[in-house]
Amino acid sequence: MPSPSVEDYIKAIYKAHARSGSVATQELAERLRVSAPAVSKMMRKLSALKLITHAPYQGVKLTRAGEKLALEIIRHHRLIELYLVQAMGFTWDSVHEEAERLEHHISEEFEDRIDELLGHPTACPHGDPIPTRAGTIAPTSNLPLAQQRSPARLIVRRVSDEDAELLRHFEALGVTPGTAIELLTQEPFEGALVLEVAGKRVRLTPQAAREVFVDALGEES
Template sequence: MKKNQVLTQSVQDYLKTIYKLQDDGTVSTTEIAKDMGVSGASVTGMLKRLSSMSLVDYNSYKGVKLTTRGERIALEVIRHHRLIELYLKEELGYKLDRVHEEACKLEHFISEEFAEKITNKLGNPKFDPHGHPIPTKEGKIHFVNEVPLSEVEAGKETVITRLSDTDQKLLGYLEEIGLIPNVKVSVISKSPFNGPISIKHADTEKVIGYEVAGKIFVEVLPSKN
């Protein structure tokens, strides 16, 4: 059992979810159930199966963690997902709010050869259209030093690194108003008590809600003075 094709879609989705949630620690059954919208019992059943395949270390008290092998597979699925998203956007003209859903399905079926062809076609890209880093074939992932725009002090200049890909309606809106990765945005003023934030982008001022700003990740640029 070496190739991904013999791992079911469901196994791949669990590995991907655990990778996303684990953040250097272990993940609880409850967290996984909540993220995937399934029952705790089905998560427990699957974790036992993954453990028997040596893809996770699972302890019903401590939670679950990917093994090196499990992480390798998760990163490969993530790599395919992000390459497909970029391909859909760049080559097939998909809008930003549509790529995630399509990629979630297609990621399970493409071969490494197909992924390589996309990589070459797109010039060895580092990021997907949401700004997520694309893992390399060797499973290396680029770390970006980013903060939510809602946390940035007034007066700072930033560049958008990533948008949260969980809310497709919001993504559609952000693309429409031009707030996409690699765009520069400065924070003009912030209202107290998590109120609206005034920003400047492409010489126009805009007001966005605190919650929306929390879903836009940026890199703060060094001050000029």
């Protein structure tokens, strides 16, 4: 595996921040599978490029330039995923890896063509919002299904896209973005979540349910 690029780091920092509001260099080392000294070295480089600020004991923050770069790469990633599914017949469990590679290589013109061809889409196949070209992104759910209390009527907004086997599992159960589901109960001792999906009862382990993000559905819908 080639060593992670500036873009990989910027994206990892952005995602860690979106998940937990802070970025520990230890977490970056784990996510990018590199050593702590390698992360420190890259942090100095990113600071010099004015993509991050890194104050002692305050962690890492993206500058506006860093955030714009992150959103640009994420825009590439999500547009490419959707293009692979809609135009090339890839399945949703196979596109993340492809997009991880291609996202660093397409031009702005290529990006615009995909965007136009797909009719200016707003979400990738996994439900993640596609940032605009201007560098803004729509808010989305950060509420894991695993943390919801039963009974509840919910809508699936997005699912984690990194585990292909898990994506096939979600698809087999019908747990896909835009689907309304009912959380009926959770089996005792942190057991499976029992859901109703399209009229069928399905069970989901808490581990899998941590990778599904939902919003509550109001009474009217």
